[in-house]
Amino acid sequence: MRGTLYIVAAPSGAGKSSIVNAVLARDPNIRLSISFTSRAPRPGERHAEHYHFVEAAEFERMVEAGDFFEHARVHGDWKGTARQSVEPQLAAGNDVLLEIDWQGARQVRAKVPGAVSVFILPPSRDALEQRMRARGQDSEAVIARRIAAAREEMSHYGEFDYVIVNEHFDTAVDEMCAIFTASRLRREAQVARHGRLISQLLAGESA
Numbered sequence: 001m002r003g004t005l006y007i008v009a010a011p012s013g014a015g016k017s018s019i020v021n022a023v024l025a026r027d028p029n030i031r032l033s034i035s036f037t038s039r040a041p042r043p044g045e046r047h048a049e050h051y052h053f054v055e056a057a058e059f060e061r062m063v064e065a066g067d068f069f070e071h072a073r074v075h076g077d078w079k080g081t082a083r084q085s086v087e088p089q090l091a092a093g094n095d096v097l098l099e100i101d102w103q104g105a106r107q108v109r110a111k112v113p114g115a116v117s118v119f120i121l122p123p124s125r126d127a128l129e130q131r132m133r134a135r136g137q138d139s140e141a142v143i144a145r146r147i148a149a150a151r152e153e154m155s156h157y158g159e160f161d162y163v164i165v166n167e168h169f170d171t172a173v174d175e176m177c178a179i180f181t182a183s184r185l186r187r188e189a190q191v192a193r194h195g196r197l198i199s200q201l202l203a204g205e206s207a
Helices: 016-026 056-064 087-091 102-111 125-134 140-154 169-184 187-202
Strands: 005-009 030-032 068-074 077-082 095-099 116-121 162-165
Touching: 005 016, 005 102, 005 169, 016 030, 016 095, 016 169, 056 068, 056 077, 068 102, 077 102, 095 102, 116 169, 125 140, 162 169
Parallel strands: 005 095, 005 116, 030 095, 116 162
Antiparallel strands: 068 077
16 A cells, blocks of 8 residues: 655744654654755754755756655755655655645645645744744844745645644644544545455445
């Protein structure tokens, strides 16, 4: 049985990574795909754990070689998902989660129509700005650009299957777990998973 591909996108500052990490800790059946990026690591980020950090020239070489499942330029830097991180996992029956932006999500949906996509929204614009400032890493000019970029990102929420508003963190985590559970219980998935049982239940004369 082929695995399910999950897409999670959100504007910067919406709490996506924190929610995803909490969900992964709770659900061992989902594998996180680690994206490649050409930007420099931020304080606390580690190579091959948060991202695969590569030079822009190396990223572009990988694009030319067709190594990426999806890729896009985000805030002036390249981000992408390697084919090797997704296709073999799905073929082996493992569920894979992609943390990507709306551009990458659009590419993925075109390649994998059965992918399940989730968009995370902040509870307010004030909350979004406060979370950006709480990082304490960016100048006012950078924050202004990120707010404008977040507005553009959020305008694409309608392209996703599910929308979560991250007002209360624990609730948002519960809601994402519920989406994954419901996806696995879809009729098509259950028939593939329990086809023999269903055949046995329906065999012979009815009582």
